[in-house]
Amino acid sequence: MTPEQTSELFALLMRQEELLKQLVASINKPKLGLHSEAGSCKIYCNRHNGSLWYTLNNSEASAITQTALTGYLKELKFEKCERRGKEVYKLLITILADRTYILESGHDTHFAKSVLAAIATLTPQQLYSPITLQPTPGTTDESVLFCRVWVGSELVMASYNEQSNWREISKQALEICKSITK
Numbered sequence: 670m671t672p673e674q675t676s677e678l679f680a681l682l683m684r685q686e687e688l689l690k691q692l693v694a695s696i697n698k699p700k701l702g703l704h705s706e707a708g709s710c711k712i713y714c715n716r717h718n719g720s721l722w723y724t725l726n727n728s729e730a731s732a733i734t735q736t737a738l739t740g741y742l743k744e745l746k747f748e749k750c751e752r753r754g755k756e757v758y759k760l761l762i763t764i765l766a767d768r769t770y771i772l773e774s775g776h777d778t779h780f781a782k783s784v785l786a787a788i789a790t791l792t793p794q795q796l797y798s799p800i801t802l803q804p805t806p807g808t809t810d811e812s813v814l815f816c817r818v819w820v821g822s823e824l825v826m827a828s829y830n831e832q833s834n835w836r837e838i839s840k841q842a843l844e845i846c847k848s849i850t851k
Contacts, residue, residue: 709769712738714780714804716814721804722772737803737819740766742796745788745846747776747839760784764802772802780804780814782835786827787818788842795820796849 670678712733714722720732744763749756758776762784763769774780784802800820807813818825829838 709763709771712770712772714772714774714814714816715778716806716812721806721814737801738764738766738770738772739799739801740764740770742788742800742846743769743850745785745843762802764800766799777835778814779807780816782829782833783816783827784818785835785838785842786829786833787816787825788845789838790825790827791820791845793845793848796845 710724712722712724713730718730718732720730720734721736722733723730724733725731741764742762743765744761746761746763748759748761750759751757760774760776760781762772762774764772774784788796798820800818803817803819805815805817807815818827
């Protein structure tokens with residue numbers, strides 16, 4: 670490669686980096702003008718209220734009829750909180766789409782395990798694209814909820830079982846997610 674070609678390649682890479690920074694900045698901008706989407710929307714991912722997922726408004730459950738959520742994965746974290754008078758751990762999944770969505774699931778549910786196992790198999794580069802989360806009911810148990818994870822039109826295939834090392838899987842998923850927010 671000649672010095673001129675190297676210089677030209679370097680200039681193109683610098684331009685590409687600048688365009689990526691502009692793209693990320695535009696994604697993170699709030700909506701301007703009048704709208705009804707202030708703040709984030711918390712979605713509860715379980716089958717307790719007759720649907721696959723729902724929101725709460727003044728303690729009233731409101732079913733979400735859409736079958737999937739597509740957006741950019743911004744954060745995965747575990748949080749200790751109190752539900753029904755008991756201390757529990759929840760997995761919180763933050764997705765940036767038309768607004769910020771925070772999906773909450775029990776840390777050891779099939780929904781959480783499905784998401785963590787799938788994210789742990791991805792590369793940080795794959796998470797620069799939107800992902801789709803699709804709650805899926807269990808077929809034999811009315812209380813079970815799984816989650817399919819899609820990157821583009823590709824279903825992320827990630828199996829797990831009773832012997833899966835959830836500490837390692839969770840650690841890997843969290844690390845991959847953190848690497849995209851640096």
